[in-house]
Amino acid sequence: MALLITDKLGESGDAKTTDVAQCEIMAVKGLPGMMSQDSLYQDIFKGSEKVEILGKLPSLLWAYSEASRKYVQELTSKPNDQPESLDRVQKLLGILDSAADHLGNEDLKNRLAQHIKIIAQIQAGHLRAEEFETAFLPEVTKMEQLAGPRRDSSPDALLEKAMLDRELDKAERIKTGRSADIVVSVDILEDVRNYLSQEVMTEGISSVLVIDSAGSLICNVGHKIDLDVVSLAAVAAANFAATEQIARLIGETDFVLLFYKGHNESFHFLRVGAEYIIVTIFNNQLSLGLLRLKIAEVAQVLEKKLPKREV
């Protein structure tokens, strides 16, 4: 799960805005004065998606060749039906195209463009099935060569088989730039920040952080922590996730609230919806009961303000 900040809400859902890094820089530049800390609002997994899709490329190529052969066979045996495998072929073509981009492999890219063209031709009825078969099958063989030795047919490849369909989904999200699951616009961010600093920061509360469950920092108001705020967010999320595992081990689904008492200051963690966590740092003069009421209210407000998961 990744966090993405865009200039305007909705843009990142568009298949065109695949350049996550670009969007983020725009978002940060859009608001001078929010700079240093806000530049930390970035896709914390940046680059890892490329690694992911490249590692999957051979399996994806094999999946493509399998689907393509089935497609050809359907076309020739049942020329009057819409081939069932077309959908999978097209999905894979899209994914492979973006993988070829990541890889910077022009040859593969050109070939795939060629496939898209010829499939469009047969679908439009401009080619006969036999013509298509003669032109397309050598291409499929070429894809198999690019995929390298096929190992997923060994019984040892169980894990790989089990994962492929999940991976296909994921790869498609990466392809369309929708892999960032939470999209927060700069407007929303500012709104949340204003709300927190005007309505929530009172005597006794020194910092309020809003983080997502992967540990990305969404918003930080207050003076308590400046430098280490990013680490704090990451560790807090890890801590929250770890306590959830403890909860599961004892048969609870999760702990909705966590509270740590220090000598001078205390921490209060509260989940907001499924995605976010509010971390409050307050001094021990403030009564916990009061704080809990207050933050519960904040949670309700934030749940309305903050966007839900994208995909």
Add this chain to the structure above:
Amino acid sequence: MAFINKSAKEIQVKVVYYGPGRCGKTTNLLYVNQKMNAQFMGKMISIDTRGDKTLFFDFLPLSLGKIRGFNIRVQLYTVPGQVLYNESRKMVLKGVDGVVFVADSMEVQLESNKESLQNLRENLADDNLDMDELPLVLQLNKRDLEGSVIPVMSREAMERDLNSILKNPAPTVLASALQGPGVFETLREISKITIKSVHHKLRAS
């Protein structure tokens, strides 16, 4: 910092799978968890972002039988690979007895591998541990990509690169965690050298 219980005749060691994000650490544990006889294994716990990226760690406790009358228990951990999670990585590393460094064989990950190994050295040093004294196995993962369109580094090149960061060359295992080859070999190798080093310390003290 192995835990040795002399009266129960038991040795517990902690092995951490370390490496850059997406190199296959979690996949190693998943494979072990899937293939090993349940009788020798506890429950695998993953603290992640919904079955995906490791947020804190994965954990898998194993019993590896007896050596010289001692029951050997090995706890496998992974760390989160992304740069952001360095604090969490340090927490997982606490008290580590042996490390499997999982390197990604894809050429694009050349620098990430080196950075991660360097980061391991720093994080160990923060805990007063010397990487050169610690049992360590290099796993060169994703070898299944060899012969495909994805450029993969050669074993020699990877060993040269990674060993240049180490004082003594570490044992290397070629692996494909996704498909299985090398996973148990890695586990055997790291268990062997870790337990040896624990025995060694035991005798010295």
